[in-house]
Amino acid sequence: MxxxxxxxxxxLYTGDPEAEELTDAALVAQDGLVAWIGPAGxxxxxxxxxxxxxxCVIPGFVDSHAHLVFAGDxxxxxxxxxxxxxxxAGGIRTTVAATRGAGAAELTAxxxxxxxxxxxxxxxxxxxxxxxxxxxxxxxxxxRVAADFTAETTYLGAHVVPPDTDPDDYVRLVTGPMxxxxxxxxxxxxxxxxxxxxxxxxxxxxxxAGIAAGLGARVHAGQLGEGPGVAxxxxxxxxxxxxxxxxxxxxxxxxxxxxxxxxxxxxxEFSTRSPYPDARRLLGxxxxxALATDCNPGSSFTxxxxxxxxxxxxxxxxxxxxxxxAATYGGARALRRDDVGVxxxxxxxDLVMLDASSYIHLAYRPGVPLVRxxxxxxxxxx
Amino acid sequence: MxxxxxxxxxxLYTGDPEAEELTDAALVAQDGLVAWIGPAGxxxxxxxxxxxxxxCVIPGFVDSHAHLVFAGDxxxxxxxxxxxxxxxAGGIRTTVAATRGAGAAELTAxxxxxxxxxxxxxxxxxxxxxxxxxxxxxxxxxxRVAADFTAETTYLGAHVVPPDTDPDDYVRLVTGPMxxxxxxxxxxxxxxxxxxxxxxxxxxxxxxAGIAAGLGARVHAGQLGEGPGVAxxxxxxxxxxxxxxxxxxxxxxxxxxxxxxxxxxxxxEFSTRSPYPDARRLLGxxxxxALATDCNPGSSFTxxxxxxxxxxxxxxxxxxxxxxxAATYGGARALRRDDVGVxxxxxxxDLVMLDASSYIHLAYRPGVPLVRxxxxxxxxxx
Numbered sequence: 001m002x003x004x005x006x007x008x009x010x011x012l013y014t015g016d017p018e019a020e021e022l023t024d025a026a027l028v029a030q031d032g033l034v035a036w037i038g039p040a041g042x043x044x045x046x047x048x049x050x051x052x053x054x055x056c057v058i059p060g061f062v063d064s065h066a067h068l069v070f071a072g073d074x075x076x077x078x079x080x081x082x083x084x085x086x087x088x089a090g091g092i093r094t095t096v097a098a099t100r101g102a103g104a105a106e107l108t109a110x111x112x113x114x115x116x117x118x119x120x121x122x123x124x125x126x127x128x129x130x131x132x133x134x135x136x137x138x139x140x141x142x143x144r145v146a147a148d149f150t151a152e153t154t155y156l157g158a159h160v161v162p163p164d165t166d167p168d169d170y171v172r173l174v175t176g177p178m179x180x181x182x183x184x185x186x187x188x189x190x191x192x193x194x195x196x197x198x199x200x201x202x203x204x205x206x207x208x209a210g211i212a213a214g215l216g217a218r219v220h221a222g223q224l225g226e227g228p229g230v231a232x233x234x235x236x237x238x239x240x241x242x243x244x245x246x247x248x249x250x251x252x253x254x255x256x257x258x259x260x261x262x263x264x265x266x267x268x269e270f271s272t273r274s275p276y277p278d279a280r281r282l283l284g285x286x287x288x289x290a291l292a293t294d295c296n297p298g299s300s301f302t303x304x305x306x307x308x309x310x311x312x313x314x315x316x317x318x319x320x321x322x323x324x325x326a327a328t329y330g331g332a333r334a335l336r337r338d339d340v341g342v343x344x345x346x347x348x349x350d351l352v353m354l355d356a357s358s359y360i361h362l363a364y365r366p367g368v369p370l371v372r373x374x375x376x377x378x379x380x381x382x
Numbered sequence: 383m384x385x386x387x388x389x390x391x392x393x394l395y396t397g398d399p400e401a402e403e404l405t406d407a408a409l410v411a412q413d414g415l416v417a418w419i420g421p422a423g424x425x426x427x428x429x430x431x432x433x434x435x436x437x438c439v440i441p442g443f444v445d446s447h448a449h450l451v452f453a454g455d456x457x458x459x460x461x462x463x464x465x466x467x468x469x470x471a472g473g474i475r476t477t478v479a480a481t482r483g484a485g486a487a488e489l490t491a492x493x494x495x496x497x498x499x500x501x502x503x504x505x506x507x508x509x510x511x512x513x514x515x516x517x518x519x520x521x522x523x524x525x526r527v528a529a530d531f532t533a534e535t536t537y538l539g540a541h542v543v544p545p546d547t548d549p550d551d552y553v554r555l556v557t558g559p560m561x562x563x564x565x566x567x568x569x570x571x572x573x574x575x576x577x578x579x580x581x582x583x584x585x586x587x588x589x590x591a592g593i594a595a596g597l598g599a600r601v602h603a604g605q606l607g608e609g610p611g612v613a614x615x616x617x618x619x620x621x622x623x624x625x626x627x628x629x630x631x632x633x634x635x636x637x638x639x640x641x642x643x644x645x646x647x648x649x650x651e652f653s654t655r656s657p658y659p660d661a662r663r664l665l666g667x668x669x670x671x672a673l674a675t676d677c678n679p680g681s682s683f684t685x686x687x688x689x690x691x692x693x694x695x696x697x698x699x700x701x702x703x704x705x706x707x708a709a710t711y712g713g714a715r716a717l718r719r720d721d722v723g724v725x726x727x728x729x730x731x732d733l734v735m736l737d738a739s740s741y742i743h744l745a746y747r748p749g750v751p752l753v754r755x756x757x758x759x760x761x762x763x764x
Binding site for chain 1: 456457503688696699702743748751
């Protein structure tokens with residue numbers, strides 16, 4: 001594998017708390033990893049030279065919450081919701097029916113389109129959940145599709161109880177035969193802990209079974225109202241509690257003291273016209289915050305991390321620095337990864353060159369495609 | 383010039399009130415104009431065939447309010463504003479200083495970058511204002527730059543009173559020697575009617591002088607508070623009153639009865655963290671509404687009409703249909719153009735193929751670059 005020198009970087013946001021921002025910098029990638037970072041013009045020789053022309057370079061985004069394996073389209077439901085029909089978890093069942101009816105090749109092709117769309121917007125690491133199958137075979141199939149695209153596969157059999165199914169029976173399935181079938185294809189287990197989906201006891205039971213099977217835990221918590229999800233996540237040492245739109249004071253304290261990452265998904269609030277999470281309260285309490293797209297056909301069909309950064313700044317009063325940190329370093333923490341979301345020697349050479357002098361422009365120029373080049377493990381992918 | 387057949391259009395939004403949406407359609411462009419629209423598979427022969435593959439086709443966006451001729455960057459001011467510093471019209475002076483200091487070639491090159499960025503996001507007609515020169519020579523220079531890119535050039539000498547200048551003296555300059563120098567290069571005259579900029583009497587005087595010089599009138603009105611701008615616009619028969627964020631009941635009635643277009647610029651509210659205009663009140667009163675970007679380095683540095691459509695739906699409760707109509711047909715009305723913003727025989731063949739089955743996706747998939755192909759006067763430009 002060849003080495004690549006990125007020279008003339010006007011502003012390098014590294015995501016490394018030790019040296020977070022460098023001006024007039026250079027970076028060398030070798031064998032897929034960052035080999036050297038230092039002042040522009042002083043880098044060692046490399047096989048290939050890329051002139052950043054004074055532009056800003058940041059780590060590839062780490063999108064730690066996405067539901068990409070599905071079929072169907074819910075644009076009509078979206079349009080109705082924008083006219084006043086409220087969002088409910090039940091709409092998931094529409095996508096479940098479409099996904100079950102699709103062939104594996106179609107699911108793979110559709111997932112590939114979304115992963116490529118994400119790459120073009122700077123995402124180089126994405127977590128992909130199952131959750132639109134809800135049978136042993138359909139969940140396993142979704143995870144196999146996901147595993148073609150990422151190591152960060154998440155078993156979300158506990159997305160919603162399927163129609164005409166007894167909830168207790170379904171929890172037994174999710175913690176029994178479905179878990180057995182899915183665990184070999186997953187790194188994580190997730191539960192949608194919400195009124196209309198799974199309660200606190202069910203969430204604890206399902207996550208505990210997953211942990212016993214060797215999976216890491218993550219939870220959908222506090223999206224539509226306060227609930228037990230964050231407490232269970234902290235109790236069980238989950239990597240991340242996601243959404244965190246409605247939190248009690250005890251939830252915020254638990255996140256801060258446990259080190260569980262709060263993953264905020266402002267695309268969901270945008271697309272369901274809901275109030276946004278209080279990021280300042282979380283940051284003020286010392287909680288590690290991640291930003292992710294929640295890309296899914298029901299409540300947040302954006303694949304754009306830059307859009308989520310713009311929302312984080314406008315709507316959640318994060319500074320541009322806090323937002324880009326949450327979209328890179330924060331996402332990596334939410335996946336317990338040290339090798340991505342950061343640019344330092346030894347990390348994976350995943351980087352984004354922006355058509356801008358600063359990452360501030362991701363919020364200052366909302367909606368504008370500012371991603372100029374994307375490199376993953378030292379290879380250009382966009 | 384060759385003819386081009388666009389076949390297999392899943393959904394054709396025409397922007398023509400007589401036949402606004404067609405399914406399974408085809409369109410033929412010839413000599414730069416739309417020559418034929420009808421059912422898919424029944425079109426006459428053409429030199430080139432483009433298969434839309436079931437995708438949605440819409441007219442190119444008409445961005446009727448943009449400030450593209452400038453130098454400098456105000457990302458630091460943006461970041462400070464997001465931390466709580468309020469927006470004021472005075473920031474315009476920062477850009478004036480940078481613009482005066484730039485060479486004409488630099489201004490042309492920067493404008494070209496923004497126009498190309500807009501084209502890649504589906505905009506095929508853009509209005510470009512002066513207003514960062516504020517001297518006779520600098521305003522004329524800006525309009526000459528703008529005229530390289532569009533016929534819709536707008537003289538905005540009355541953007542703000544320059545520092546250390548007597549307001550009465552400046553109005554005399556704007557209505558006298560500056561108007562004489564600029565009118566040959568402009569189609570429109572515009573005034574920023576706002577506290578801190580120009581009052582109602584000044585606005586009337588400046589617009590009247592422009593009209594007497596053969597220019598059409600348009601007004602920045604009601605951005606930061608209620609004011610006389612809309613009343614003056616309606617009194618003088620302006621084409622459009624822009625911003626319309628703060629309107630009295632009399633303003634709404636005047637817009638409805640005069641036929642002056644209300645051009646809403648939600649990018650400005652996004653980037654200044656301000657309340658959005660009440661689009662439903664305007665639509666309910668029968669006012670013609672346009673959407674535009676207000677692209678400028680101070681209060682709205684987006685160039686993305688899709689982003690403005692997503693904001694219009696989420697924040698202003700426009701339906702996706704109303705929003706796409708405002709971004710095409712509405713923008714054309716705001717520029718008094720019948721040949722753009724609409725796809726019907728005889729109109730200019732400006733069209734956008736979306737990577738989506740419907741224009742709803744422009745709001746349903748916020749931030750995602752969904753523009754697949756852009757054609758202007760029958761030529762592919764993206």
